[in-house]
Amino acid sequence: MKNFLFKLYLDFIKLILRWTPTNENLYVILNGSGRSGSNGYIFYKYLKSSHPEIEAVLVEPWPSSHLSWQTWKKIAAAKYIFTTHQPFKIKRKQICTDFWHGIPLKRMGFMAANDSYQNDLHNMKIWQSKADRVVSSSALYDTLMSACVGIEGKKYVKTGFPRIDALYKPVISKKQLLQSLFKVNDEIGKIGIYMPTFRFELNDKKIMNKIEEGNFFAFSDFDGEEFNKELQRLHHYLIIKLHPYEMKLFKATEQQYSNIIFLENNYLEKNNLDLYELLGSTDYLMTDFSSIYFDYLHLNKPIIFITNYLEKYEKIRGLLITPYQNVVPGTVVTNQSELLDQITSLNPRDFESKRNYWLKLSYTVSSQDNCKRNFDTLN
Known part of the structure; x- marks a missing residue:
């Protein structure tokens, strides 16, 4: 109506x-x-x-x-x-x-x-x-x-695409980003960003309930405190950028972590920024089926793909290019344990040739x- x-x-x-x-x-x-x-x-x-x-x-x-x-x-x-x-x-x-x-x-x-x-x-x-x-x-x-x-x-x-210009010229350095979002000055710190797609369309109350409870990955083995402690040990800092609908669900039970921050649009609007104007200062991306990974290829930095509901997504909506594991230029994980293992052993050279292959295929004009x-x- x-x-x-x-x-x-x-x-x-x-x-x-x-x-x-x-x-x-x-x-x-x-x-x-x-x-x-x-x-x-x-x-x-x-x-x-x-x-x-x-x-x-x-x-x-x-x-x-x-x-x-x-x-x-x-x-x-x-x-x-x-x-x-x-x-x-x-x-x-x-x-x-x-x-x-x-x-x-x-x-x-x-x-x-x-x-x-x-x-x-x-x-x-x-x-x-x-x-x-x-x-x-x-x-x-x-x-x-x-x-x-x-x-x-x-x-x-x-x-x-205009947004690609912003990737190559971040307006905030990594040092400034750590200070602004995490209030730290860590010379060896690494910044990751997690940007999942809109998961509400999966029409699965179990997934939405997990997000509402603070389980932003919707993992079956999620433990926020353990995850944060491991990030502390590694000097890693994680930016979570959820879909606004999911962020509203999550806010009611939002926990405070030292090494995890939930980025909302009001921060970007207040500073007259687009997300891509700071994305170039991150060290790695975590996503699922979001198109952001095609753009992140321009940075030639590691990408971790989280696929704990891949089968359901393929059934309900579907993917344009498959098989998924052969297409994505990065490690595929399905739970928190696997994700922590990958973050611990993150190597910028891994999957580099595959990233470059997909960049050349998806972006044939000057970057x-x-x-x-x-x-x-x-x-």
């Missing part, structure tokens, strides 16, 4: 504002990615710093029914619109560039086992009618995205100056 009412609201807005005069100098970024690897936010910061001659407007959160009338007028007047999720524009003459928000490993749209054909068909029509340019990094990306949402090949532009390339190719 809410979706239906929001659609009516959007239709009403479009009808009223469709005759708004176009401002050739106005660029509007519709950011639906928050601050967790947002192409939109990183591109907005680039526009503000490198192109003062144009007007750049950031709209977040998006989509929203709580935007001011002035904001809607800006959206309607913009010559250029940039989106991080589904494409959007009010007038035909507007140019919509879709950045999307990750190289997909998980099935979605037509390829997903848990989606409806009618919904997928509707979304495909939106992509066909609203997206003028779809930012891409490789032929592999084109193939994966087109399989899922039916994008025409001619819409892709090989300009690379540098993605923001500039996106701006320069608009006209």
Whole structure:
């Protein structure tokens, strides 16, 4: 019902504002990615710093029914619109560039086992009618995205993703990150980050109950105190970045650890940061099926893959590239004991050739100056 009412609201807005005069100098970024690897936010910061001659407007959160009338007028007047999720524009003459928000490993749209054909068909029509340019990094990306949402090949532009620029130029050093988040000065400290995908869609109350109880890995052998003690011994510090929904569940029983911090969006927003602007200062990544691992390949640092519910995920939603163990460029673990063993013996050289192989396959454009390339190719 809410979706239906929001659609009516959007239709009403479009009808009223469709005759708004176009401002050739106005660029509007519709950011639906928050601050967790947002192409939109990183591109907005680039526009503000490198192109003062144009007007750049950031709209977040998006989509929203709580935007001011002035904001809607800006959206309607913009010559250029940039989106991080589904494409959007009010007038035909507007140019919509879709950045999307990750190289997909998980099935979605037509390829997903848990989606409806009618919904997928509707979304495909939106992509066909609203997206003028779809930012891409490789032929592999084109193939994966087109399989899922039916994008025409001619819409892709090989300009690379703005968020990759932030990986190569972190605005916070590792020393500063340790001081800011952990309040320590550890010259030999290593920083890991754990970013799982959205696990609610597994529709498993047992997993959600574990997270709610403070078991952020949803391991069967989870012991937070033991895990923290081992991190202390190794001089390792772990940043946990959960999906906002999971973070709300977890907050009620959140424990305080010396070497584990739970990073929320309010920290990033308060410091005018995107997660990717500090990600380059970490030493290793832990994830499951999140597309962040494709981006992390640019750093050529270790990745640990946590797969305690891999079989269930493959059944409910599915993966685009399999078998999983042969695809991912890193060690696969299923419980806390295995994870601690891997952290203890972490070696940056392990899986290096496999990381480089997948980077070259998934990113065939230059890794540098993605923001500039996106701006320069608009006209």
